Amino acid sequence: MIYEEVTAGSRARRTLSGAARLVLELRIDGPLVVGLALIAAYGLVVLYSASGQSLATVLRTAARLLLGAIAMLLLARVNPNFLRRSTPWLYVAGCVLLVIVAAVGHIGMGAQRWLDLGLFRFQPSELMKLAVPMMCAWYMHERPLPVSSSALAVLSVLIVLPVGLVAVQPDLGTAALIMIGGALVIVLAGLRVRVMLALLGLAAAAAWFGWSFMHDYQRRRVLTFLNPQTDPLGAGYHIIQSQIAIGSGGVFGKGWMNGSQAQLQFLPERSTDFIFAVIGEEFGLLGLLLLLLLYMFVAGRAIYLATQTQDTYARLLGGSIALTFFVYVFINAGMVTGLLPVVGVPLPLVSYGGSSVVTLLAGFGILMALYSRRKLIGS
Amino acid sequence: MPAVRIKDHWREQRLFDQRAVVCAVIMGLATVALVARLFVLQVTKHDYYSELSQGNRVRTEPIPAARGLILDRSGEVIAGDQPAYQLELVPEEVPDVGKTLASLVELELIRAEDVNEIERTIASSRTFDSVPIRLRMSDEDVARFAVRRFEFPGLDIKTRQTRWYPNGNLAVHALGYVGAISEQDLKHIDRAAYAGTSLIGKLGVESTYETRLHGTNGYHEVLVNAQGRSVDRQGAFVPILHTKGPTAGDDLLLSIDLKVQRVAENALAGHRGAVVALDPNTGDVIALVSLPGFDPTMFGRGITSAEYGLLQSDIDHPLFNRALRGTYPPGSTVKPVIALAGLTYHVVDPEAHKYCAGEFHLPGSSRIFHEYHNERHGSVNLDDAIARSCDVYFYGLADVLGVDRISTFMAPFGFGKVTGIDIGGEKPGILPSREWKLKAFAKPADQAWFPGETVNFGIGQGYLTVTPLQLAHYASIIATRGKIWQPRLVGAYRDPRSGEIHHLAPVSEGEITGVADEDWQRVVHGMIGVTQRGTAAAIGLHAPYVFAGKTGTAQVFSVAQNEKYVASQVSERLRDHSWFIAFAPADHPRIALAVLQENGGAGASAAAPIARKVLDAYLLDADGKVKPQT
Numbered sequence A: 001m002i003y004e005e006v007t008a009g010s011r012a013r014r015t016l017s018g019a020a021r022l023v024l025e026l027r028i029d030g031p032l033v034v035g036l037a038l039i040a041a042y043g044l045v046v047l048y049s050a051s052g053q054s055l056a057t058v059l060r061t062a063a064r065l066l067l068g069a070i071a072m073l074l075l076a077r078v079n080p081n082f083l084r085r086s087t088p089w090l091y092v093a094g095c096v097l098l099v100i101v102a103a104v105g106h107i108g109m110g111a112q113r114w115l116d117l118g119l120f121r122f123q124p125s126e127l128m129k130l131a132v133p134m135m136c137a138w139y140m141h142e143r144p145l146p147v148s149s150s151a152l153a154v155l156s157v158l159i160v161l162p163v164g165l166v167a168v169q170p171d172l173g174t175a176a177l178i179m180i181g182g183a184l185v186i187v188l189a190g191l192r193v194r195v196m197l198a199l200l201g202l203a204a205a206a207a208w209f210g211w212s213f214m215h216d217y218q219r220r221r222v223l224t225f226l227n228p229q230t231d232p233l234g235a236g237y238h239i240i241q242s243q244i245a246i247g248s249g250g251v252f253g254k255g256w257m258n259g260s261q262a263q264l265q266f267l268p269e270r271s272t273d274f275i276f277a278v279i280g281e282e283f284g285l286l287g288l289l290l291l292l293l294l295y296m297f298v299a300g301r302a303i304y305l306a307t308q309t310q311d312t313y314a315r316l317l318g319g320s321i322a323l324t325f326f327v328y329v330f331i332n333a334g335m336v337t338g339l340l341p342v343v344g345v346p347l348p349l350v351s352y353g354g355s356s357v358v359t360l361l362a363g364f365g366i367l368m369a370l371y372s373r374r375k376l377i378g379s
Numbered sequence B: 001m002p003a004v005r006i007k008d009h010w011r012e013q014r015l016f017d018q019r020a021v022v023c024a025v026i027m028g029l030a031t032v033a034l035v036a037r038l039f040v041l042q043v044t045k046h047d048y049y050s051e052l053s054q055g056n057r058v059r060t061e062p063i064p065a066a067r068g069l070i071l072d073r074s075g076e077v078i079a080g081d082q083p084a085y086q087l088e089l090v091p092e093e094v095p096d097v098g099k100t101l102a103s104l105v106e107l108e109l110i111r112a113e114d115v116n117e118i119e120r121t122i123a124s125s126r127t128f129d130s131v132p133i134r135l136r137m138s139d140e141d142v143a144r145f146a147v148r149r150f151e152f153p154g155l156d157i158k159t160r161q162t163r164w165y166p167n168g169n170l171a172v173h174a175l176g177y178v179g180a181i182s183e184q185d186l187k188h189i190d191r192a193a194y195a196g197t198s199l200i201g202k203l204g205v206e207s208t209y210e211t212r213l214h215g216t217n218g219y220h221e222v223l224v225n226a227q228g229r230s231v232d233r234q235g236a237f238v239p240i241l242h243t244k245g246p247t248a249g250d251d252l253l254l255s256i257d258l259k260v261q262r263v264a265e266n267a268l269a270g271h272r273g274a275v276v277a278l279d280p281n282t283g284d285v286i287a288l289v290s291l292p293g294f295d296p297t298m299f300g301r302g303i304t305s306a307e308y309g310l311l312q313s314d315i316d317h318p319l320f321n322r323a324l325r326g327t328y329p330p331g332s333t334v335k336p337v338i339a340l341a342g343l344t345y346h347v348v349d350p351e352a353h354k355y356c357a358g359e360f361h362l363p364g365s366s367r368i369f370h371e372y373h374n375e376r377h378g379s380v381n382l383d384d385a386i387a388r389s390c391d392v393y394f395y396g397l398a399d400v401l402g403v404d405r406i407s408t409f410m411a412p413f414g415f416g417k418v419t420g421i422d423i424g425g426e427k428p429g430i431l432p433s434r435e436w437k438l439k440a441f442a443k444p445a446d447q448a449w450f451p452g453e454t455v456n457f458g459i460g461q462g463y464l465t466v467t468p469l470q471l472a473h474y475a476s477i478i479a480t481r482g483k484i485w486q487p488r489l490v491g492a493y494r495d496p497r498s499g500e501i502h503h504l505a506p507v508s509e510g511e512i513t514g515v516a517d518e519d520w521q522r523v524v525h526g527m528i529g530v531t532q533r534g535t536a537a538a539i540g541l542h543a544p545y546v547f548a549g550k551t552g553t554a555q556v557f558s559v560a561q562n563e564k565y566v567a568s569q570v571s572e573r574l575r576d577h578s579w580f581i582a583f584a585p586a587d588h589p590r591i592a593l594a595v596l597q598e599n600g601g602a603g604a605s606a607a608a609p610i611a612r613k614v615l616d617a618y619l620l621d622a623d624g625k626v627k628p629q630t
Helices: A018-026 A030-050 A055-076 A080-104 A124-141 A149-167 A172-188 A193-212 A216-226 A235-249 A275-308 A312-337 A356-372 B009-044 B046-057 B097-106 B112-123 B139-147 B183-187 B204-208 B210-214 B258-268 B305-313 B331-344 B382-387 B391-413 B434-440 B451-457 B468-479 B517-532 B567-573 B607-619
Strands: A106-108 A111-116 B058-063 B077-089 B131-137 B155-164 B178-180 B199-201 B218-224 B251-254 B273-278 B285-291 B354-356 B359-361 B368-370 B378-380 B483-485 B490-494 B501-503 B508-511 B548-554 B577-584 B591-597
Touching: A018 A030, A030 A055, A030 A275, A030 A356, A055 A356, A080 A124, A080 A149, A080 A312, A080 A356, A124 A149, A124 A172, A124 A312, A124 A356, A149 A172, A172 A312, A172 B009, A235 A275, A235 A312, A235 B009, A235 B046, A275 A312, A275 A356, A275 B009, A312 A356, A312 B009, B009 B046, B046 B058, B077 B097, B077 B139, B097 B112, B097 B131, B112 B131, B131 B139, B139 B155, B199 B204, B199 B210, B204 B210, B258 B273, B258 B285, B258 B607, B273 B468, B273 B607, B285 B591, B331 B382, B331 B391, B331 B468, B331 B517, B331 B548, B331 B577, B354 B391, B359 B391, B368 B391, B368 B451, B382 B391, B382 B517, B391 B434, B391 B451, B391 B468, B468 B483, B468 B517, B468 B577, B468 B591, B517 B548, B548 B607, B577 B607, B591 B607
Parallel strands: none
Antiparallel strands: A106 A111, B058 B218, B077 B131, B077 B155, B178 B199, B251 B490, B273 B285, B273 B591, B354 B378, B359 B368, B483 B508, B490 B501, B548 B577, B577 B591
């Protein structure tokens, strides 16, 4: 297949402004990058307040964003063909690393997730967030769509293997996100609606079956997970305090660095998983709507870019990256506002800590690489 | 294997686009759900969550109001507030609690046996809370700690307000005391108003005037974080926190004259007894003594059970307020009112002489009533009978009057009912009558009134019992020739901020009617005779003012209830109680009093000299001249 660079030899080049030339040179998508940058900037402003005015935290996060941006820019320049061809190797390497983590992993956060690489600690599960959808897209690349039953079986194995390795770490949140990334590829690959419904029914039956075999205390644990308000001092404390924070913020918020819930530490995990509540408290409904608007813009733009790519691998992978981004946002916001159970999912680009920022931006880098080197069919 | 499917790029592109659109729609719907949820939280239920967040961060801490002072009539402080020192420890600031406590034991600031208890208290406290580990430090303790202060990070001396009684025991039975608020107290106070208050009036003036003394507590709001720790800011701005200052309680101005009170207490010191001195023209209490007393300060600082046990088991009952609650037969001190009854009912000719041979034969009975100490007064008229306290004369007079008339006549003088003084616990004593006896006794045989009982009534023995306060009240009624004023300890209160003094009007309870002026004069003349030529002539000698009095001697037969006396004390405690009532100057009285000395013997020898000292203290200036009336 022939890839032709959009920019090469274009006459338009001479009439473009410097910034646009830079965008073309870097093979990035201007609107997407601007959207991401706005979210990141907004996030840093909020983080300064949420961390209790810790400049160090803000600088560390800015450094991570910078690292992610570099990864994004580098990946945006990678040839998609190369990316596709190396996908199986990346996937295998990721799985091997997960096994190593399980075996000799550094103990961090009470669970084995890290590989200490001397300079920094590397979380193979983060790598798998990208490697799994890449692998699924790779598998479907040469196969006809919609996905067939045999392909579905293979894809399931490809997804479940790393998800299982991550889940035993145990890091259920990340495992779920990896699974979603892979599952979205299957959905975009045209999995039939009735199969989807059948799978959902199967899951419900399994849940009911498991429930009937559970002890009372286990049921209570599940119920608390689903409805934390029943345990106001334990699991429910987080969600109750975050709802107070958001609700008391009202339409206009209490003002930057003036949210009592956040500043007086009533809100737990205020700079990490629950930073959404800090925005709600300090900037109110308007602040949250602005944030959601930015997220929608980025997700929408990403989906648009995915639809503009021209081979199966690119479409499936790009679509998965775009949708996963939104799923992250929705899970975090849903959890903080009490719509969903509490699971440890950070708010993309805003929450402090973790290597997720780098992964996320790397994913967008790949998306832009896929978009910027479209096959020029018929033009 | 089905036929190999060929990739159809256009179809696949369409399929993907279709799926992408569906996903985008789902995304949109999810966002709408999220926004709806935010709308519920931030708009619909905003007020609810605002309140919750406010409740989360602001804690209201009470500021106790300063308790009002209690002053005597000349402004001398009887009860005030004083800071007490205590040693407090903030656990998180102490590097090694065990070592610190050990050093404090070495310094003798805490006792070795208390260390475990203190460690437990510290362990159960939040690490940033200040934990009191030693209360009631003396100045010396404070000094000892102060010089080594630098060795004890996290420890500090804190002050708190306690009640302070500079004169110790003085007037304690009028004053009462304050103590820690008990379960019992909580039932009848407004808990909200007492948040932050640690002491409450338990007895006496401190209790009666609790509301006035207590004042109004203030509060200040403090910002607290999730750990309950007080912090001074939140993020960028210092929030608006409300503070309401406390309003100090009013100062009370007692009618008590501490100078007179001191003289009275000193005069009675070493004995059990009571002195009550009133201003007959207002009911103002000039002195109210009940001995022995106790130090009220120890209740305010927290009395130990050992200390309290000691007070309770004391054979002299220091906690017992004899002035208000001790009921005794009045003895001959009732003779003036009996005489007045005789005159008013016209059953006696004041000038007629009767012969006293030391015995009285009740007509129609074989029973013989004897003169006290078997004296013989010879021929006496009413004046002599009062002055020399002739029992035989009053046996006869009582017999002629009869119990009904005596009882009816005496009732307005305050016998058998409480005087209504402005402190609690007063006992009414007993004014016997036929009706009373009917109620008081169960057996029909005991319920009838016997003539012999009337005879004893006439000299204040038998069923009749009074408190020292009642007798002082009675003396003041005679002094004013029938004016009745309710006794009171608090004459005025002072607003501590403006210094404005509000005087309380004396409470009149009317006057005795139907008694002729010359009859009052006759009885008063007899009482003056007591101090000039009668039973108390010795103490009336050289008095620069004319005063009226009456001695009394009450036989002891009911005091020794349920008590195990040490053998050597028995005889002393079975001696007669000694009474003296008086008022002075006789024509324009400014003070009326009653003195009781338990087991003091005859009234003239024990109680009367004390009364003279009290009268002198009140009426005379430093040069021994009668002070002009103010």
